[in-house]
Amino acid sequence: MSSETKVVQESKVQNIQPKEIQVQDQKFTVSASPHIRCNESISKIMWNVNLALAPAAIFSIFYFGFPALINMIVGIVSAVACEYLVQKFRKMKITAFDGSAFITGLLLSMSLPPTLPPYMVAIGSFIAIVIAKQSMGGLGFNIFNPAHIGRAALMVSWPVAMTTWTKLTESVDAVSSATPLNILKHQGYTSLIEIFGSNTAMYKAMFIGTRNGSLGETSTVLLLIGGIYLIYKGYINWHVPVCMIGTVGILTWIFGPTGLFTGDPLFHMMAGGLILGAFFMATDMVTIPITTKGQIIFAVGAGAITVLIRLKGGYPEGVCYSILLMNAVTPLIDRFVKPKNFGARG
Amino acid sequence: MLKRFLGGIHPKDSKVYTMDKTIEIPPLPSQVVIPMSQHIGAPCTPLVKVGDKVKKGQVIAESDAFMHSPVHASISGEVIKIAEMPHASRVNCLSIVIKNDGLDEWVQGIPLHREWDQLETAEILDIIKGAGAVGMGGATFPTHIKLSPNKNVDVFIVNAAECEPYLTADYRMMLEYADRIVTGVKIVMKVLGVSKCFVGIEDNKPEAVSVMKDAFKGTSVEVVSLPTKYPQGAEKMLIKVLTNREVPSGGLPMDVGVVVQNVGTTVSICDAVVSGIPLIERVTTVSGDAIKDPKNLLLRIGTSYEYVIDYCGGFSKTPEKIISGGPMMGMAQFTLDVPVIKGTSGILALSSDVVNSGEESPCIRCGRCVKACPMGLVPSMLSILGERNRFKEAKEEYGLFNCIECGSCVYTCPAKRNIVQYIKYSKAQNLAQSAKK
Numbered sequence: 001m002s003s004e005t006k007v008v009q010e011s012k013v014q015n016i017q018p019k020e021i022q023v024q025d026q027k028f029t030v031s032a033s034p035h036i037r038c039n040e041s042i043s044k045i046m047w048n049v050n051l052a053l054a055p056a057a058i059f060s061i062f063y064f065g066f067p068a069l070i071n072m073i074v075g076i077v078s079a080v081a082c083e084y085l086v087q088k089f090r091k092m093k094i095t096a097f098d099g100s101a102f103i104t105g106l107l108l109s110m111s112l113p114p115t116l117p118p119y120m121v122a123i124g125s126f127i128a129i130v131i132a133k134q135s136m137g138g139l140g141f142n143i144f145n146p147a148h149i150g151r152a153a154l155m156v157s158w159p160v161a162m163t164t165w166t167k168l169t170e171s172v173d174a175v176s177s178a179t180p181l182n183i184l185k186h187q188g189y190t191s192l193i194e195i196f197g198s199n200t201a202m203y204k205a206m207f208i209g210t211r212n213g214s215l216g217e218t219s220t221v222l223l224l225i226g227g228i229y230l231i232y233k234g235y236i237n238w239h240v241p242v243c244m245i246g247t248v249g250i251l252t253w254i255f256g257p258t259g260l261f262t263g264d265p266l267f268h269m270m271a272g273g274l275i276l277g278a279f280f281m282a283t284d285m286v287t288i289p290i291t292t293k294g295q296i297i298f299a300v301g302a303g304a305i306t307v308l309i310r311l312k313g314g315y316p317e318g319v320c321y322s323i324l325l326m327n328a329v330t331p332l333i334d335r336f337v338k339p340k341n342f343g344a345r346g
Numbered sequence: 347m348l349k350r351f352l353g354g355i356h357p358k359d360s361k362v363y364t365m366d367k368t369i370e371i372p373p374l375p376s377q378v379v380i381p382m383s384q385h386i387g388a389p390c391t392p393l394v395k396v397g398d399k400v401k402k403g404q405v406i407a408e409s410d411a412f413m414h415s416p417v418h419a420s421i422s423g424e425v426i427k428i429a430e431m432p433h434a435s436r437v438n439c440l441s442i443v444i445k446n447d448g449l450d451e452w453v454q455g456i457p458l459h460r461e462w463d464q465l466e467t468a469e470i471l472d473i474i475k476g477a478g479a480v481g482m483g484g485a486t487f488p489t490h491i492k493l494s495p496n497k498n499v500d501v502f503i504v505n506a507a508e509c510e511p512y513l514t515a516d517y518r519m520m521l522e523y524a525d526r527i528v529t530g531v532k533i534v535m536k537v538l539g540v541s542k543c544f545v546g547i548e549d550n551k552p553e554a555v556s557v558m559k560d561a562f563k564g565t566s567v568e569v570v571s572l573p574t575k576y577p578q579g580a581e582k583m584l585i586k587v588l589t590n591r592e593v594p595s596g597g598l599p600m601d602v603g604v605v606v607q608n609v610g611t612t613v614s615i616c617d618a619v620v621s622g623i624p625l626i627e628r629v630t631t632v633s634g635d636a637i638k639d640p641k642n643l644l645l646r647i648g649t650s651y652e653y654v655i656d657y658c659g660g661f662s663k664t665p666e667k668i669i670s671g672g673p674m675m676g677m678a679q680f681t682l683d684v685p686v687i688k689g690t691s692g693i694l695a696l697s698s699d700v701v702n703s704g705e706e707s708p709c710i711r712c713g714r715c716v717k718a719c720p721m722g723l724v725p726s727m728l729s730i731l732g733e734r735n736r737f738k739e740a741k742e743e744y745g746l747f748n749c750i751e752c753g754s755c756v757y758t759c760p761a762k763r764n765i766v767q768y769i770k771y772s773k774a775q776n777l778a779q780s781a782k783k
């Protein structure tokens with residue numbers, strides 16, 4: 001008790017005379033080197049990723065209308081709330097507001113159909129945060145991309161709602177109510193072109209984003225802007241999106257609908273969730289290999305599995321499952337792909 | 347054509363505090379505390395006892411061990427105490443305290459003048475050994491041992507990169523002691539019997555590059571301006587960049603035919619060989635945002651940090667950390683009672699604005715440390731293995747002992763992980779384990 005009072009008194013004395021520093025009373029922090037650090041932090045990285053997603057997210061509100069906004073808000077709020085409650089319950093340090101749960105909620109809602117009932121979005125967020133992320137130990141320990149686990153869980157729980165694409169606004173109506181990949185799967189390439197009018201019209205629609213699809217995946221150009229911003233800031237490696245999208249392009253071109261080298265790579269590269277997935281989910285640092293070489297293997301693998309599912313699988317789209325499958329082999333990749341040590345013999 | 351080394355970081359160099367300050371000589375302190383261990387190797391044993399009168403330059407401690415360097419009195423006066431005292435890099439160390447008699451008298455026979463080019467190599471090495479010369483960059487490897495490589499050496503490199511932020515001691519020496527550097531370099535080239543020599547300087551010090559180029563005009567010595575990138579001054583990186591030779595894992599520079607000396611060491615070699623002056627003083631940068639009047643000082647070995655900082659006007663704000671050396675690899679001090687030793691390249695006082703490191707959180711595997719590591723390691727994994735006491739795995743599968751502890755990984759880590767601390771701990775645990783066997 002008495003020693004406590006003494007400490008308080010000392011600090012009061014120091015407060016009164018801040019300029020007269022008593023060297024002999026001074027206590028210095030002792031720690032291992034280095035003593036200076038860069039001003040990056042986890043939350044800075046996370047909020048930058050959110051910023052990079054913003055253009056495509058805002059576009060979706062204008063394009064799909066009010067339900068898009070509702071779903072994104074529900075996704076984000078429920079993700080952050082789940083993280084907060086788990087951390088509170090487990091008496092951990094609260095890091096729910098560092099932006100990472102925000103990303104998960106935003107990415108999840110952006111990868112869902114805009115017409116999905118908001119309560120399903122909330123359940124997806126719950127699965128993403130509580131089961132995929134926090135049950136593994138929280139940020140840094142999760143094996144799978146939380147947003148994709150949330151999406152996959154919704155896919156198996158409500159397959160109809162997850163694959164129903166209704167006409168939301170007039171602009172969507174102008175093209176088609178189904179997603180381009182759906183049309184391709186069920187009606188073939190020729191009818192896809194017919195619906196859009198011409199090849200160029202289709203590429204233009206897919207580049208700008210005036211097509212049906214998941215909430216945030218439609219606008220190639222806005223996602224590119226966000227992705228290039230992250231590459232410029234050094235938060236993601238360009239190798240990942242380039243290798244993943246490139247692999248999809250090359251493989252879909254080779255294995256075309258009417259024989260070898262007859263595919264439409266441009267269409268496949270912009271279709272579905274590939275741009276969103278390649279720039280924002282296959283680059284989720286926690287769940288991908290840590291070395292650049294490993295990341296290239298990851299990206300090529302994810303691209304190849306995507307093509308396999310799109311061309312041969314039952315689903316029209318395979319980005320989500322391909323990334324999850326590659327997440328599963330990430331520890332293995334990291335174990336075998338290590339940088340060469342400086343001065344290593346042989 | 348210059349090669350590059352992989353990895354590295356670009357911290358703010360903060361040299362502006364002292365870059366343009368000429369080397370100053372403060373008045374002598376009333377006493378000096380001279381530790382018996384100021385070098386890598388066996389500590390010395392005192393040759394004097396309390397009450398003895400000593401003179402400047404007198405040998406006051408020696409050792410029989412191969413790996414050692416003798417210690418000299420840095421002022422004249424009386425030995426008043428021989429005891430364990432605080433030490434900048436080993437907490438406590440047996441030290442000799444000399445009370446200044448104010449006369450500053452040299453021991454007999456110093457200074458002298460020698461024609462160094464008349465001397466035999468063995469004589470020069472003996473002189474350097476006797477002068478207590480050690481690597482002045484901070485590692486304090488005994489110079490005479492480094493200059494007697496048991497392998498063929500064909501290149502001598504002068505490390506003048508000074509890649510640590512804040513430090514400007516080497517820079518000022520290059521501007522002010524150019525003649526002695528030239529002589530020192532020539533002596534070393536003669537001892538090693540090499541004709542090829544590089545002086546590597548980072549390109550954030552263009553003035554030093556031009557002064558050195560002028561000074562070495564007409565010699566075979568090549569002054570090279572290197573890209574500013576930390577840790578450019580790490581021995582292995584410097585060799586790679588200048589010669590494209592890669593020191594093998596666990597090896598020494600001489601394994602690739604190279605010997606590297608800090609530029610400050612060449613000055614002390616010159617002093618020792620030409621004038622017979624032992625290593626009793628050194629140039630130290632006193633800097634940091636908490637120092638009122640940052641300076642470059644020529645300090646006698648054994649001067650206390652407190653005296654030095656007082657001479658620089660004391661603190662301008664509350665220092666959070668006192669660092670011996672640079673901010674990347676220097677040692678944080680718990681007291682100002684530590685003395686300046688042969689390896690003290692800098693004394694920094696940094697406030698919490700600069701050293702506020704933030705709270706450590708789990709690794710998010712962002713890979714920034716992997717990109718920053720100049721040694722091609724996976725620092726994040728080493729930190730995790732260290733955290734979980736898996737030291738053997740760190741050593742055998744993740745190249746633990748290749749780490750040069752440069753701190754690039756910690757600098758760049760957004761999760762503020764103390765990676766180097768885990769690595770140092772893992773190394774110590776591995777060494778303890780193998781010592782048991």
